[in-house]
Amino acid sequence: MRVDSLRTASGPTISWRVIECWGAGISLFVQAGAFLPLVLSDADGALSDSARSILRLPCLPIYAFTAVILIRNFPQFLTALRRNLIVPLMLALPFLSTLWSIEPPTTLRRAIGLLFCVLLSYVLAIRFTPRQLLFLVFVTLGTCIALSVVISVVSPSLASMPDGAMRGVFIHKNVLGWYASLMILVATAVLIDGTFGLRRTALVLLAAGVICLASSGSMTAIIATSVAFCLIGFYSLLQRSSSIGRVVIVLFFVQLSLGILISLHEFLVPALEALGKDATLTGRVPLWELVDREISDRWMLGYGYQVFWTVENPEATHIWLLLGWAAPHAHNGYRDILLNFGIIGMILFVLMVPYAIRQGGFLQCHDPQYGWLWLNVLTIMIVVMNLTESIFFVQNDAIFILFTTAIIMFSLYAPVVSVSHSPSWQAPKRALTSGLQTS
Template sequence: MRVDSLRTASGPTISWRAIECWGAGISLFFQAGAFLPLILADADGTLSESAKSILRLPCFPVYVFTIVILIRNFPQFLMALRRNLIVPLILVLPFLSTLWSIGPPTTLRRAIGLLFCVLLSYVLAIRFTPRQLLFLLFVTLGACIVLSVVLSVVSPSLASMPDGTMRGIFIHKNVLGWYASLMILVASAVLIDGTLGLRRTAFILLAAGMVCLASSGSMTAIIATSVAYCLIGFYSLLQKSSSIGRVVIVLFFVQLSVAILISLHEFLVPALEALGKDATLTGRVPLWELVDREISDRWMFGYGYQAFWTTANPEATRMWLKIGWAAPHAHNGYRDILLSFGIMGMIPFVLLLLHAIRQGATLHCHDSQYGWLWLNVFTIMILVMNLTESIFFAQNDTIFILFTAAIIMFSLYAPVVSISRSPSWQAPSRGLASGLQIS
């Protein structure tokens, strides 16, 4: 018989649902890199090797929580694996890449970290509905944004970069910008959904997110936020249209997206030069030119998972000397996939994305009770962010964990949505709000 609560020595019981909710929220907070890296960083924002070692310690409780929850829900976990075989296939790639990696120990160590991140994604996908996950993020991201605002008031020097831009409780302004952008999406989704009854709090967190976004000055996050609101309109229109109308809307949206990408490729740099702005996109353009040359040298299998950007790689060292700064990654998620796995990794990843986008749109149009809008918008947002940042396959990273959870959740619900409005694979559970209460 399954035990659904734990009894402490003094008598009170703690439900497993409360453990799941609190554990997931705390795990996402730690994996976001909030507060602790800021405290351990040097004055210039860099982390020493000893600081990095300390930052690995909070990961172990997260790993333990993940394993315990998956063991308790092992049948659902196996079903999630079967519903989307591309995810475990791609997860095997980092381990396989140790065979051709230029730094096998580095690749293996980071592949293990990625494995536990994806396992946490499975926990989120099988134990939370989209609306429950929305509320979980509303609380977790809300705490990050509110703490960032408070820190900027209490200790402006600690909460600011050397150039004066705001970084809040994060180590860099861009990270604050990413999470502020997600907070704006989540708060907007709560307002649109209306079923959680948190409109006043949502307005407050929406305003706080906008303040943090503007103060961070992260152009990637600002563009992603603008795209998010366009996507909210697109998916809302898609849901209200007929089957033929949906085809027309999708074709128009795809053509418009391609036209925008072509225009950016051809005219963005000249436009920035004409406006007197940084035409290199903060050093990204010359970095990408050098990265593309390295990709062409090992285009089939790449250099091994995250093995390229290490001091042991002479090619990376030469690249850093040419551009004048030590780039930690390619500042483009798609290029980093090619560096790690080559075309053999990019092909299944693209297939995974196309499949997830189609499933997500189908669920949004035909199964509105679970609140799929924000997950669809979030997925595309991350694709946009990776045009100038590297979030794909990042170990111990909340954004990639949520991105993978969204893909798993799409594949988990899609096969059963036409059969039942309440998926039979998921065991009945109390709502998230009640699950956060310890009884």
């Protein structure tokens, strides 16, 4: 018999649902890297080896919470695995890469951390609806952004980078920019949804997000926020259109996106030079040129998961010497996938993401009452962020956890909604198939 509550020694009972909600919220807050890394870092936001060791300790209770919840909901977990086999394959790649990794122990240790992060994504996907997850993220990110504003007033020196840019409760201004961008999206989604009764709170946190975004000066986050509002309009229009109209809208949006990307590739650097701005994108352009050479040397399988940017790797050391600064990653999530797993990993990733975007669009059109809008926008926002930052497959990172959660949730719900929208003569057969899959 299943027990749905815990009784403490003094008598009161605690429901498992309360444990799930609090555990998930605290897990996301810790994985966001708020406050504790800032306390342990130096003035430039760098972390020593001892500080990194300390930061691993709060992850252990999160791993335990994740394991307990998945064990309690093991049938649903298996269903989520079966409905999207590419995610488990991508999760297996870091472990397989130990076979060719240039530093197998490091690859294995970091692969274990990534494993529990993705397992937490499964917890969020199977135990929360899109609207429930929206509220959870709203509270968690709202806490981070509100604390960032407070600490910038109380202790400006602690909340600022050496160059004066605001970093809030995070170790770097870019990280604050990312979460401020997500906060703006989430607060806007709460305002659009209108079912939470938190309009004033959402407006306050939206304003706080805008302040943090502007004060951080993160261009990646500013661009991602602009893309988010364009996507909100796109998905809202897509939902209200007929089937033929949706095809036209999607084709127009794809062509527009490709046109913008081609224009940026051809004209961005000359435009920046004409305006007197940094045409190297803060050192990213020369970094990418050097990284591309290293990718070509191991284009098939890469160097192994999360081991290229280590002091033990002479290729990374050579890049750092040429650049004059120690890049922690390629500042491009797609290049880091190639460094980690080669073309094999990129093929799996390219199969996974567009299919998830398609499923998300289908759910937005056919099941909008569940609140799919923000997850669709979030997914593409993170895809855009990785053009100049590296967030894909980063262990103990809340943004990648939410990205993976969205992909899993799309694949979990899309088959069910597809059955409900099948022609009447096909519905009994598809319903039976769905029932066998979930049994």
